[in-house]
Amino acid sequence: MISKYKQIITFFFLLVLIGCKSENKTTAVEVNPKKPNIVLINIDDLGWKDLGFMGSPYYETPNLDKLAQEGMVFTNAYAGAANCAPSRACLISGLNTPRHGVYTVSPSDRGHKKTRKLIPIKNTKNLHDSIYTLPQMLKSAGYMTANFGKWHVGNNPTKQGIDYNVGGSAKGNPGANGYFSPYNIDFIEDGPEGEYLTDRLTNEAVSFIEKHKDTTFFIYMPFYTVHTPIMGKKALVEKFKNKKGIKGQDNAAYAAMVASMDENVGKLLKTLKTNGLEENTLVIFTSDNGGIRAISHQDPLRAGKGSYYEGGIRVPLLMKWPNHIQPKSTSTQVVSNLDFYPTLQTIAAPVRKAEVLDGIDLNPVINNNQNIVERDLFFHFPIYLQVYKKGKDGSRDPLFRTRPGSVIISGDWKLHQYFEDGAVELYNLKTDLEEAENIAESNPDKVNELLNKLEQWRNDTNAPIPTEINPDYDLAFEQKEIIIKN
Structure with a gap:
């Protein structure tokens, strides 16, 4: 008789365990929702x-x-x-x-x-x-x-x-x-x-x-x-x-x-x-x-x-x-x-x-x-993109929106480097979001720091730099066009 009661108790105990496992399994599904x-x-x-x-x-x-x-x-x-x-x-x-x-x-x-x-x-x-x-x-x-x-x-x-x-x-x-x-x-x-x-x-x-x-x-x-x-x-x-x-x-x-x-x-x-x-x-x-x-x-x-x-x-x-x-x-x-x-x-x-x-x-x-x-952003554009509308673009020169170059943004600092003439522009975006005042000359250490970062990034990504001179380039024609566009 006692043995029979033990069997009944064991049976119900197993049912409880199964129920607990089932409940835990359901909970696990609920905390692992569908991907968004x-x-x-x-x-x-x-x-x-x-x-x-x-x-x-x-x-x-x-x-x-x-x-x-x-x-x-x-x-x-x-x-x-x-x-x-x-x-x-x-x-x-x-x-x-x-x-x-x-x-x-x-x-x-x-x-x-x-x-x-x-x-x-x-x-x-x-x-x-x-x-x-x-x-x-x-x-x-x-x-x-x-x-x-x-x-x-x-x-x-x-x-x-x-x-x-x-x-x-x-x-x-x-x-x-x-x-x-x-x-x-x-x-x-x-x-x-x-x-x-x-x-x-x-x-x-x-x-x-x-x-x-x-x-x-x-x-x-x-x-x-x-x-x-x-x-x-x-x-x-x-x-x-x-x-x-x-x-x-x-x-x-x-x-x-x-x-x-x-x-x-x-x-x-x-x-x-x-x-x-x-x-x-x-x-x-x-x-x-x-x-x-x-x-x-x-x-x-x-x-x-x-x-x-x-x-x-x-x-x-x-x-x-x-x-x-x-x-x-x-x-x-x-x-x-x-x-x-x-x-x-x-x-x-x-x-x-x-x-x-x-x-x-x-x-x-x-x-x-x-x-x-903090992370740096890099931009590379070894190409030319012509002016959209003369006098309306706000770009560096009146003939192109983009001439070949690279840009780095590092913290508050932003540096533009141009491949045609090696020119650089440096701005502090925190104080000059308009990029109105090029402060490269007064900050040579920062210029060198950012140029080194740019060069390292270009090496790491195998970024191509144009170096071949265009035989059709005509300085006098370009200057005339700049005068006309302005």
Whole structure:
């Protein structure tokens, strides 16, 4: 009888143990949540101050202003390069320009041949197939990947890690009258006549989210807007014509494009929320490079797209990730779009990781709002990029936005080095964000320190420096052109 009771007690004891193990197993699952969805919005040619939350009183961006309140704004964010193709190549590869060779939108010998002292380094048009892209890494982590808009680093993004593509190819702009259907870009069907491209790309993304909401997805949203041609919806253009602007920010058609972009970002965010995805989605919003100064000023920043002064490379950046990123937070950490790849790689935990990356992991910043140890930023542009609009660029000379050279940003200091004549410019960004006073002569030790860092970095990355003299260069012709342009 006693033996029978012992068997019953043992049986119930085993049931309790099994129940405890089952409970512990359930708890383990609950503390290991699904990987976050990732939405990376990359606007084309949007300037650092072309948004309400960045201080513009003219442009209207209520949805992005709200997003900024819900996440973290980075005040010292940079693109990997000063114009479209190289910046996007940096973002998608996680590698700086010397490693992938995309320095500009081909060719590299822009501007009049008689005004170029050097033969520029030949440009690589697209990322090489051997490069392990950001979407490929995320696919390795189990993500479904999609692109809606301007790809610009290859002929077909589905060959570079994208599962689903609308509108992305090697094309860098929508073409003449291209913001309204019928369209000029690839991999998209024409919509109703007059359909606005920015609306269409967002609608495609919304459909993708609703169809794949039960998966883990990466959406790359590189709108063609606000790249030229400057074309806004008629009603919005009229609205901004009746709104008083400020010096350098008063282009009604451009303001209409910004407003449509903001409206569509809002639609995308609302879709995430209504489908129950907001809490487990990391949203990143940025621009591929600075804005075109002839269209919109970024004061106090000097110059704009195509220049390696601050106006050409400093960009807006904000991130939102509920329960990770503190709402209404601001970071002064110096960041680059090169940092997106290593940051997302840590979050995604892929089976196959990239072997070499040039950015840093921002997770300590976005999770704890702590600045990372100081890091230097490097830019290399062994090419020529001609003036956009004479007298309107704010660049070093009136013929080019960029002549061959390199730049380093180290702490508060920024040094430009030019290969044609060996000239250097030194600025303290803390006291001279406008880059108005070149203090190289009065700070020779700092100049030497930064030049040594630049040289070491170029050696480490095998950065090519143009040295071959251009036989077509004509000093008299160049001087005449400078007088005419001024």
